[in-house]
Amino acid sequence: MAGLSGSLERAVMDVLWSAPRALRVRELLETLNDGARKPLAYNTVQTVAERLVGKGMIERTPDGLAFRYAPKRGREDYAVDLMLGALTEYDDHGAVLTRFAESVAPEDAQQLLEALRRRASGKEVT
Template identity: 50%
Template sequence: MMAEFGPLEQAIMEALWTANGPLLIRELLDQINRGRDKPLAYTTVQTVTDRLARKGFVTRRPVGIAIAYTAVASREEHVVAVMLEALANLPERGPALARFAESVDPDDAQRLLDALTYRSSDINEKREAP
């Protein structure tokens, strides 16, 4: 089951998601400690990042004597996986989907409707193709 991230895990994932490439622990530490009253230790960030790697959320790649970390999935892909897993665990998805549709911001609802309309037309075109 895909659990929610703890606060430090979330901060690490946010840093990796917004990075232009792999990050070393020192780079993660700099980003995470920016604006903090009490800076975190290098080993704390390293331990939590390694734990995220063991859980399959980040990859590790040697860069010289250091290790560079990259998110396995984009933020959007991760959110989709969490949402699909939550839906998969329901015996009846309809009420949750309806409640979700009622709860989202009107602009998001329009984007969702547009995406579903596009998907529906794409599915219909594939069905009609010989």
């Protein structure tokens, strides 16, 4: 999965990840512009949405003469893809994983340890 490039792509994805349903460009625009210092143009948001479709991040479905946009995967799955992508860039996965485990906050390390224990024992990780 391609990564997000730029704050506007991230903002559009954040809106879509938080939305209870697929959104039209007009709905995306309203949410993005709510409280914005400099409002975005409709065409700008539409272009970004189409770029995200091309990257495989979101899907579009016809809705009358327009389209609705929704994320293909959740925020957590996207973060996992980024982390796994970074891990595969290095031959020594053990060193990278060790450094990562040493760098996270203690409560996150504990959660990671518990998830690894469940996985090692064959229990489902949620």
